[in-house]
Amino acid sequence: MKTSLTDFAVFGGRPTFAAPLRVSPPACPDWNKTEVQLRGIFERRYFANHGPLVSKLDAQFAVYTGRKHAISVVNDGLALMILAKGLDLQGEVIVPALCRSGVFDALRWAGLMPVPCDVESDTGLMSTSSIRKLITPRTSAILGVHLWGRACAPVDLPTLSEETRLPLLFDATHGVAIRHAGKSLGSFGQAAFFSFQEGEMLDCAEGACIVTDDELLANKLRTIKNFHPGHTFAPVPLRINGKMSEAQAALALVGLDELQHNSDDNMERARAYAEGLTAIPGVRILSGMESPQIIVDIDPIDFGLERNALFNLLEKENLYAQKFSSDPIQNAAGVKNAFGLAQRIVQLPCHPGMTKEDIDKVCLLLRTIAVHSARISQRMEAKP
Amino acid sequence: MKTSLTDFAVFGGRPTFAAPLRVSPPACPDWNKTEVQLRGIFERRYFANHGPLVSKLDAQFAVYTGRKHAISVVNDGLALMILAKGLDLQGEVIVPALCRSGVFDALRWAGLMPVPCDVESDTGLMSTSSIRKLITPRTSAILGVHLWGRACAPVDLPTLSEETRLPLLFDATHGVAIRHAGKSLGSFGQAAFFSFQEGEMLDCAEGACIVTDDELLANKLRTIKNFHPGHTFAPVPLRINGKMSEAQAALALVGLDELQHNSDDNMERARAYAEGLTAIPGVRILSGMESPQIIVDIDPIDFGLERNALFNLLEKENLYAQKFSSDPIQNAAGVKNAFGLAQRIVQLPCHPGMTKEDIDKVCLLLRTIAVHSARISQRMEAKP
Numbered sequence: 042m043k044t045s046l047t048d049f050a051v052f053g054g055r056p057t058f059a060a061p062l063r064v065s066p067p068a069c070p071d072w073n074k075t076e077v078q079l080r081g082i083f084e085r086r087y088f089a090n091h092g093p094l095v096s097k098l099d100a101q102f103a104v105y106t107g108r109k110h111a112i113s114v115v116n117d118g119l120a121l122m123i124l125a126k127g128l129d130l131q132g133e134v135i136v137p138a139l140c141r142s143g144v145f146d147a148l149r150w151a152g153l154m155p156v157p158c159d160v161e162s163d164t165g166l167m168s169t170s171s172i173r174k175l176i177t178p179r180t181s182a183i184l185g186v187h188l189w190g191r192a193c194a195p196v197d198l199p200t201l202s203e204e205t206r207l208p209l210l211f212d213a214t215h216g217v218a219i220r221h222a223g224k225s226l227g228s229f230g231q232a233a234f235f236s237f238q239e240g241e242m243l244d245c246a247e248g249a250c251i252v253t254d255d256e257l258l259a260n261k262l263r264t265i266k267n268f269h270p271g272h273t274f275a276p277v278p279l280r281i282n283g284k285m286s287e288a289q290a291a292l293a294l295v296g297l298d299e300l301q302h303n304s305d306d307n308m309e310r311a312r313a314y315a316e317g318l319t320a321i322p323g324v325r326i327l328s329g330m331e332s333p334q335i336i337v338d339i340d341p342i343d344f345g346l347e348r349n350a351l352f353n354l355l356e357k358e359n360l361y362a363q364k365f366s367s368d369p370i371q372n373a374a375g376v377k378n379a380f381g382l383a384q385r386i387v388q389l390p391c392h393p394g395m396t397k398e399d400i401d402k403v404c405l406l407l408r409t410i411a412v413h414s415a416r417i418s419q420r421m422e423a424k425p
Numbered sequence: 426m427k428t429s430l431t432d433f434a435v436f437g438g439r440p441t442f443a444a445p446l447r448v449s450p451p452a453c454p455d456w457n458k459t460e461v462q463l464r465g466i467f468e469r470r471y472f473a474n475h476g477p478l479v480s481k482l483d484a485q486f487a488v489y490t491g492r493k494h495a496i497s498v499v500n501d502g503l504a505l506m507i508l509a510k511g512l513d514l515q516g517e518v519i520v521p522a523l524c525r526s527g528v529f530d531a532l533r534w535a536g537l538m539p540v541p542c543d544v545e546s547d548t549g550l551m552s553t554s555s556i557r558k559l560i561t562p563r564t565s566a567i568l569g570v571h572l573w574g575r576a577c578a579p580v581d582l583p584t585l586s587e588e589t590r591l592p593l594l595f596d597a598t599h600g601v602a603i604r605h606a607g608k609s610l611g612s613f614g615q616a617a618f619f620s621f622q623e624g625e626m627l628d629c630a631e632g633a634c635i636v637t638d639d640e641l642l643a644n645k646l647r648t649i650k651n652f653h654p655g656h657t658f659a660p661v662p663l664r665i666n667g668k669m670s671e672a673q674a675a676l677a678l679v680g681l682d683e684l685q686h687n688s689d690d691n692m693e694r695a696r697a698y699a700e701g702l703t704a705i706p707g708v709r710i711l712s713g714m715e716s717p718q719i720i721v722d723i724d725p726i727d728f729g730l731e732r733n734a735l736f737n738l739l740e741k742e743n744l745y746a747q748k749f750s751s752d753p754i755q756n757a758a759g760v761k762n763a764f765g766l767a768q769r770i771v772q773l774p775c776h777p778g779m780t781k782e783d784i785d786k787v788c789l790l791l792r793t794i795a796v797h798s799a800r801i802s803q804r805m806e807a808k809p
Contacts, residue, residue, distance in 0.1 A: 065470065066470060066472075069467065069470050072464065072467045075463075075467070076460065076463075079459075079460075079463065080456065082630075083453065083456045083459070086449065086450060086453050088450075088623050088628060088630040088631070089622065089623045089630060089631055115499060115500075115631070116499075116666040117666070118652060118665055118666035119665075119666065122534075141652070142652060142654055142664070143652040143664070143665075143666060146652060146663050146664050146665060147665070149663055150506075150534055150663065150665060151534075152536070238473065239472050239473045244472060246466075246472040246473060246670040246671065246672045247472070247473055247499070247666070247668070247670045268502060268525070268526060268527040268530060270526055270750040270752050279530050279533055279534065280526070280527070280530050281502055281503075281527075281530060281531070281534060282500040282501070282502035282503065282527060282622075282631070284631070286630040286631045286673075287630065288630045288672055288673075288676075289670075289672075292672075366654040368654050
């Protein structure tokens with residue numbers, strides 16, 4: 042344990058971790074099971090359109106989320122683009138200011154104007170009161186984002202949607218294994234989509250899935266995601282090559298099979314973090330226990346160091362955390378909470394390659410930094 | 426051999442093929458080589474962004490096409506969307522009326538208006554004289570399409586582009602293995618893109634690659650195809666998740682390795698078709714010898730049967746040809762040649778699962794139909 046300032050790597054001490062510890066995927070499908078599936082694709086010589094594995098995945102995923110229809114697509118950006126065209130949205134869509142830049146861009150590709158809505162500073166989630174202020178005659182839909190394993194207003198938002206008759210969509214990218222009040226995060230809104238990309242609990246080397254109970258919408262989505270004129274299930278304004286390949290579906294099926302196990306495993310690590318970070322001044326875990334990502338809010342006053350200074354200090358200890366980009370809302374007005382949070386949060390490594398001891402070391406490091414933060418800050422500023 | 430009308434399956438005869446013969450991929454990567462690559466991905470636990478296999482593919486493909494830069498992306502629709510944003514095109518783009526509907530849709534996703542240009546009736550390709558008539562102040566680019574293994578005006582189009590200062594892009598989706606005057610089909614225009622999708626000589630379960638000599642454009646394309654704020658190589662108007670996964674790159678690397686062999690193999694089959702279809706009245710092969718697709722133009726007068734009637738007749742013989750969709754130009758004006766050709770062409774099966782005898786049987790069947798076409802036509806019309 043570090044007891045004096047010079048024990049910290051930034052001041053010449055030995056790094057806490059001998060090898061770099063990075064943010065890494067929380068799960069990876071078993072190779073042997075995957076190989077069996079992939080061999081089958083090669084034997085069938087059928088790689089792409091509406092193949093048997095994609096159909097199987099759609100059927101299994103509909104059951105898993107308790108929705109009538111599941112439509113697998115190539116990634117979550119295209120899921121949102123396809124969904125926007127499926128609903129033939131025009132004009133503005135209200136989105137939380139604290140979300141991945143891909144959400145803003147996907148809406149723009151679909152010819153829509155994303156309107157960033159500020160979030161609650163304690164959760165990072167939108168509330169209906171902030172949304173109400175942004176509704177205009179140009180508003181065509183509300184996109185809720187279930188962030189870091191927490192449901193975004195799963196009762197209030199549907200009520201607001203009914204009241205305003207605005208379609209309600211949910212981005213549940215990080216929530217494939219997560220339940221709220223016993224229901225899948227995909228259960229809420231007219232449609233929702235999950236990501237199966239790197240960093241999620243189910244990773245099929247890029248991939249996503251849209252779920253809905255609306256049969257006409259499902260048929261439109263199935264038509265839009267495939268540009269082959271032969272595969273038309275409903276009239277649509279525009280199509281795209283957004284289909285999931287059989288190889289992605291193979292990985293996703295293996296991942297779905299292992300999902301509960303991997304999620305339980307992940308929760309063990311989240312518990313270790315929750316225990317280890319208890320009562321460190323200025324350190325607060327924002328992510329839910331089932332989240333595939335450990336997101337920590339660093340209060341610069343209480344912790345005694347700004348997030349960026351902490352970030353640099355951790356890097357010297359061979360601990361590579363990740364920041365959150367506030368690029369998409371750089372010039373947006375009225376999103377103070379979101380912008381503030383984006384400057385404070387870090388994602389800590391949490392993956393199957395880490396032991397309980399690794400997590401304890403991360404937490405102890407943060408605790409030790411908190412104890413010495415005033416002097417560290419002083420000395421870091423004094424350094425050339 | 427069929428000698429009387431009742432020998433044809435449509436009139437109760439025995440089908441020419443015992444099992445269905447379908448249009449199928451012209452190549453499929455070797456499983457054992459693919460397995461080695463895929464195992465590597467699982468060992469590295471690195472599936473997606475700017476991975477080592479994608480980098481290797483980009484480097485090898487730039488050399489293969491003789492271009493300075495190659496940028497792999499997820500599919501050819503997104504290749505065109507990304508290219509349009511990379512050049513920041515606005516307004517209209519002139520495209521051949523005879524091309525896949527995906528081209529029209531991709532341009533629309535990029536906020537552009539595709540302007541269909543009629544094609545030459547003998548080749549299916551655009552000529553500069555038809556393009557000139559469509560150039561207006563709103564024209565922002567010309568998209569040439571190298572169709573069915575033939576280069577689209579590879580000398581005239583660059584000259585027109587220089588003269589008009591309109592950017593010239595080439596869709597070389599079907600032409601990965603094809604050379605024109607000793608150069609890759611990717612050599613022409615400011616940028617070109619190839620498809621690695623099902624049906625092409627290199628098939629990586631969806632995939633595409635853009636090639637260009639323009640370094641700034643290449644950096645923009647690399648930025649646009651990846652929505653991660655960390656990977657920014659040049660300022661761009663919009664980004665998308667359009668990256669190729671490591672798994673796709675694994676298949677593509679194996680496919681690139683086998684490309685010459687598979688292409689030679691394919692040419693053997695094309696030669697067998699060229700011989701077998703010689704001097705059948707009203708039957709003309711439109712595709713080049715290196716084309717992954719055998720495209721045949723059926724002249725209804727000289728052949729004695731309309732394409733659709735022939736199509737139905739072939740199906741009864743267990744020979745499943747493919748039509749060409751004219752949906753995107755259904756209501757377009759001034760595209761008479763393209764529309765006419767779309768009603769006349771069929772794609773015949775041509776894949777490694779077929780023997781020389783299979784191809785001879787297909788050709789003999791077409792020859793026999795031509796001989797009896799008048800009586801077949803009469804009897805088909807008489808049937809209820």
